[in-house]
Amino acid sequence: MKIPLLNAEKLSVVFGGLSALNGLDFQIPVGEIVGLIGPNGAGKTTAFNAITGIAKVTRGRVLFEGRDITGWPTSKVARTGIARTFQNIRLYEDLTVIENVMVASHTSVRYSPVEAILGIGRVYADERRIRHRAESLLETMGLIDTAGDKAGSLPYGSQRKLEVARALALEPALLLLDEPVAGMNPRETIEFGALLRKIRKDLNLTIGLIEHDMGFVMDICTRIRVIDHGIPIAWGTPKEIQNDPKVIAAYLGEG
Amino acid sequence: MGYDALRVFSVFSPESWIHMVTRDRILTCLAAAGFLVFLWYADSNFSEYSIRILNNIAIFIVVAVSYNLINGITGQFSLQPNAFLAVGAYTAAILTLTPEEKLRSFILEPLIWPLSDISLSFPVSLLAAGVVTALVAFLLAVPVFRVRGDYLAIVTLGFGEVLQVIANNLVPVTNGPLGLKGLTPYTNLWWSWGICILTIFCTVRLVNSSYGRAMKAIREDETAAQAMGIDAFRTKTLAFVFSAFFEGIAGGLLAHLITTISPSLFTFMLTFNLLIMIVIGGLGSTTGAVIGAALITWGGEVLRFVEEPISLFGYYYEGIPGMRMVIFSALLIFVMLFARSGIMGRNEFSWQSLIDLVNKVVGRLRGGA
Ligand SMILES: Nc1ncnc2c1ncn2[C@@H]1O[C@H](COP(=O)(O)OP(=O)(O)OP(=O)(O)O)[C@@H](O)[C@H]1O
Ligand SMILES: [Mg+2]
Numbered sequence: 001m002k003i004p005l006l007n008a009e010k011l012s013v014v015f016g017g018l019s020a021l022n023g024l025d026f027q028i029p030v031g032e033i034v035g036l037i038g039p040n041g042a043g044k045t046t047a048f049n050a051i052t053g054i055a056k057v058t059r060g061r062v063l064f065e066g067r068d069i070t071g072w073p074t075s076k077v078a079r080t081g082i083a084r085t086f087q088n089i090r091l092y093e094d095l096t097v098i099e100n101v102m103v104a105s106h107t108s109v110r111y112s113p114v115e116a117i118l119g120i121g122r123v124y125a126d127e128r129r130i131r132h133r134a135e136s137l138l139e140t141m142g143l144i145d146t147a148g149d150k151a152g153s154l155p156y157g158s159q160r161k162l163e164v165a166r167a168l169a170l171e172p173a174l175l176l177l178d179e180p181v182a183g184m185n186p187r188e189t190i191e192f193g194a195l196l197r198k199i200r201k202d203l204n205l206t207i208g209l210i211e212h213d214m215g216f217v218m219d220i221c222t223r224i225r226v227i228d229h230g231i232p233i234a235w236g237t238p239k240e241i242q243n244d245p246k247v248i249a250a251y252l253g254e255g
Numbered sequence: 256m257g258y259d260a261l262r263v264f265s266v267f268s269p270e271s272w273i274h275m276v277t278r279d280r281i282l283t284c285l286a287a288a289g290f291l292v293f294l295w296y297a298d299s300n301f302s303e304y305s306i307r308i309l310n311n312i313a314i315f316i317v318v319a320v321s322y323n324l325i326n327g328i329t330g331q332f333s334l335q336p337n338a339f340l341a342v343g344a345y346t347a348a349i350l351t352l353t354p355e356e357k358l359r360s361f362i363l364e365p366l367i368w369p370l371s372d373i374s375l376s377f378p379v380s381l382l383a384a385g386v387v388t389a390l391v392a393f394l395l396a397v398p399v400f401r402v403r404g405d406y407l408a409i410v411t412l413g414f415g416e417v418l419q420v421i422a423n424n425l426v427p428v429t430n431g432p433l434g435l436k437g438l439t440p441y442t443n444l445w446w447s448w449g450i451c452i453l454t455i456f457c458t459v460r461l462v463n464s465s466y467g468r469a470m471k472a473i474r475e476d477e478t479a480a481q482a483m484g485i486d487a488f489r490t491k492t493l494a495f496v497f498s499a500f501f502e503g504i505a506g507g508l509l510a511h512l513i514t515t516i517s518p519s520l521f522t523f524m525l526t527f528n529l530l531i532m533i534v535i536g537g538l539g540s541t542t543g544a545v546i547g548a549a550l551i552t553w554g555g556e557v558l559r560f561v562e563e564p565i566s567l568f569g570y571y572y573e574g575i576p577g578m579r580m581v582i583f584s585a586l587l588i589f590v591m592l593f594a595r596s597g598i599m600g601r602n603e604f605s606w607q608s609l610i611d612l613v614n615k616v617v618g619r620l621r622g623g624a
Contacts, residue, residue, distance in 0.1 A: 052482060078484035086482075092475035094601060095468070102465070103472040107484035109465040113493060116464035117457045123464065130465065170484055 003066050005030045005174055005206045006051070006082075011060035013043070013050050013230075020046040022230040023060070028174065033200065033207040035221035035238075037214075039250060043230040044210045045087055048176050052084055053077045064174070079107050083172035085163035087179045087210070093152030097143060097162060100151045101134035104169035134169060140199065141165045156183045161192070168203065176208045181216055189213060193220050218242065226250065279606045294444050306444060310512050312552045313447035317454045317505040319532045319548035320541055321498035326530075327539035327601075328462055329494040330474025332408045335392075336529040338415035339499050341422065341521035342391055343384035343506025348435045348516055349373075349428070350380035360436055367427045377441040381450075381507040388503025389496045396492040407495075415523060422518035434517025435510075442512040450508060454501045458541055459603075461497065470494050474539070524580070531587045537597035542604040547597070555579055 004027040013021040021043040028034045036044050049055035051062050053074040061070045069077055083104070092100050108130070115121035138144040141161045146154060151162060160180055167175055180196075181189045193216060200207055211217045217224065218238040226234040226241060228250040234241055241247055297309060318336050325333050349357075349366070353374045357366045365371060375383070399410050422429045429435075461467055469490045472480035481487055510516045528551065536547025561582070563574040575581075590597055602608070 054478060054482070074478065074481040075484050075486050078482055084482055086479065090476050090479040090482075092472045092479065094475055095471055099468055099471075103468050103480070103485070104483040106465045106469045106472075111464075113461060113464070113466050113497070116466060117460045119460065127465070166483065 002030065004028055005065060006208065007063040008047070008051060009061050009063065011047065011050055011062065012058045013046050013055050014058045015055075020055075020230050021050060021227075024225075024227060024230070024232050025235075026225050026232075028206055028208050029223075030206055031200075031204075032222040033196075033209060033220055035217045035224040036208060036210045036227070037212075037217055037224060037241075038227040038233075041229075042227045044227065045178055046230075047227070048084060048178055048208070048210065051077070051176065052082060078170060078172075081170075081173035082176065083167035083170040083174070084176040085160070085167050085178055085180060087182070089156075089159050089163060091151040091159060091162060091166070093150065095151055096148050097151050097154065098131070098134050098138060098147040100162060101137055101166050101169045102130050104166045105130040105133060107170065134165075137165045137168050140168075141195070157185075157188050160184065164199075168199070172205070174206045174208065178210045179212065180209070181211060181213055189216055196220065275607075282606045290448075294448055298444050307512070308553065308556050309444060310442060310447045310508075312549050313444075313451040314442075314505050314508050314512065315529070315532065315548040315552045316451050316545050317508070318502055318529055319536070319544040320454055320458050321501040321505075322529050323533045323536075323538070323541060323544040324458060324462070324470075324498045325491075325494045327533055327537075327544070328467065328474065328541075329470040329491055330539075331491055331494070333411050333495070334408050334415065334523070334526050334530075335411040335495075335499070336502060337521045337523055337525040338411060338418050339388050339392065339502035340506040340509060340525065341415075341418050341518075342388045343503030344510035344516050344521070345422070345429060345435070345506075346387045346503065347377075347380040347384040347507030348438050348510045350375045350383055351377055351439060351441070351511065352435065352437075356437060360433075361427075361430050363431060363433070364426045366430075370428065377439075377446075377511065381504050384507035385500040385504040388506070389500040392496045392499030393492065396495045400488045400491045400495075412523070415521070415526065418521070419518050422521070429518070432518060434515060434520075436515045438511050438514040438516070440511060440514050442508045447508055447512070450504060454504075455541065455545065457501075458497075462541065466490065466493060528583070531583050534587060535590050535597050537599035537601060539601040540597075540599040540603055542602070543597055543599035546599065551583065555583075558582060 006026070006028040008024055008026040011021055011024040011026070012019070024043070024047055026034075026036065026047065036047060038044055046055055050057050053072050053076070057070050061068055063069070064077075064080060064082060067080075069080060072080070092103060095103070109126050111122045111126055115123050135144065135147065138147055141164060143158060143161055143165060146158065151159065154162060160183065164175075164177070164180060181192050184192060196207070197220065199205060209217070209221060218241075221238055224234075224236065224238055224241045225232060226244070226247050233246045233250060234244045236244070297306060301309070318340065322333075322336055325331050325335070349370055350373060352360070354372055357371055395410060395414060399407050423432050425431075462470070469480065469485045470493075472483070472485060473487055473490055477487055513520075532547035532551045533544050534547070535551065536545070537543030558579045561574065561578040562576050565572050565574065
């Protein structure tokens with residue numbers, strides 16, 4: 001079997017006594033869309049935070065392309081090819097929409113600050129490349145008409161899409177989406193699903209996805225990991241998950 | 256550039272974007288030429304007092320613009336200006352003084368060798384002031400920014416206080432409380448405004464580059480910036496060292512303008528003044544920093560009378576020393592409470608916005624008449 005693109009082994013995160021994540025095994029095979037689901041407070045976001053170096057891993061390891069990236073600083077994780085979006089939208093609100101996307105291309109800039117000041121070297125070529133890339137991503141996400149607006153002024157759904165556009169500008173191998181359709185209406189959700197499939201194919205992406213919208217998850221994911229109270233309880237295809245008594249119990253127990 | 260062009264296009268006249276660029280270039284050249292003529296006229300016709308104010312304005316613009324880069328653009332609250340101006344001023348002054356002048360000045364203890372034998376030209380000394388200050392900033396930045404930069408304000412504040420003690424007590428280098436006297440007044444309108452324009456130019460270029468976007472991203476949301484691959488440590492250090500470089504040069508200019516420097520010149524009040532400038536101008540706006548610096552420096556001169564005795568309509572007013580600072584502080588509080596974005600907010604000057612403003616005013620006047 002091929003090694004998975006991302007492999008979290010026995011991942012645990014403890015927040016001052018509270019065990020938010022407890023021995024999570026989570027694999028994302030290349031080219032798939034893998035869902036991470038569970039009731040509120042199950043530790044899904046914490047898992048993404050642990051993978052991207054935002055939360056400190058207490059035990060376990062994170063392997064990306066077979067390399068141990070446990071404990072790497074967030075920016076280094078991003079540069080190695082893992083981009084993400086945030087559940088509680090974290091845009092650069094006072095920057096314009098296109099600037100938000102261009103920020104994520106900073107790692108690809110080849111000119112130095114001195115060249116930037118003198119206006120020599122690759123400055124203009126790089127800036128043009130970054131801007132074009134941002135424009136085409138905004139085009140893809142249907143945000144090009146708002147390119148010059150402040151990101152903070154966008155409606156909720158557009159802000160979620162902008163988060164995706166920004167993450168894509170990193171040119172990641174793996175995209176982690178934390179509740180990307182939260183707050184979208186059913187039509188927007190369906191459109192977003194189609195868009196996500198297209199992006200995945202066009203950009204040759206692998207995707208990890210947290211989402212509460214079960215219809216959306218079952219429809220789009222190839223595999224699903226279920227956790228409850230930080231503990232992994234199920235792993236399988238959407239069909240297997242839907243019929244798993246442990247999963248049903250976890251969700252019923254919540255309500 | 257496509258969408259920019261379209262936006263500008265739609266609000267202005269049916270010209271192409273290229274025309275806009277050409278128009279802006281021409282306007283900039285005209286403004287620069289006009290300013291040169293003004294400086295040349297001022298240089299030979301203005302009173303010594305007015306020229307001094309003009310020099311002061313230029314120097315404080317340099318400091319305010321660089322200070323705004325770390326405080327307003329990168330969003331890292333810092334209290335550096337007095338310390339970095341001091342480093343720059345002392346460095347440049349020690350370098351331009353001739354060996355004979357040094358021998359005469361350092362009466363308590365002689366200046367240590369090799370500083371005692373060195374004498375450099377003004378431009379080289381200014382550059383050295385910038386480089387030394389940038390180096391100091393780098394040494395401060397490494398420990399501070401390694402642990403998320405929340406301590407920057409405290410460390411820079413403390414550094415300023417430590418420098419006071421050093422300047423007063425490291426007599427063989429600084430001449431202690433006596434300070435350095437009899438510097439050659441090299442700083443003239445050409446030097447101060449030349450460097451002022453250079454600083455603005457460099458800062459604007461940096462801010463408009465990908466590095467500037469990274470700085471703003473850190474200000475807006477540091478974690479989200481890091482999640483997009485931005486190295487917060489490097490980016491903050493870049494902003495801090497860059498601003499220190501120009502503040503050091505400004506210190507050198509200041510020293511050779513007032514020709515006498517002593518530790519008492521570089522107290523925290525100086526930093527407080529700078530803070531008022533950038534807040535009133537609009538934190539995060541380079542244009543705002545320029546306006547704030549000009550306004551407060553000039554206003555400080557205009558308001559001098561409140562500290563001097565005057566008699567008006569038979570009333571006698573003694574004048575209260577330090578009254579100007581009270582007025583400025585009150586102004587700062589007012590801005591913080593009621594007009595948080597200052598004069599410019601985070602907007603920058605552009606010819607288009609100036610033209611729009613003029614059109615609007617003219618339209619109002621016409622409408623009113
Ligand atoms: N930084 C933190 N410090 C302390 N506790 C935290 C922190 N982040 C999360 N937690 C706690 O860890 C647990 C798991 O939180 P997490 O956000 O990962 O849940 P989630 O599965 O994403 O839930 P939701 O579906 O509501 O987003 C919760 O009890 C939460 O309160
Ligand atoms: Mg969550």
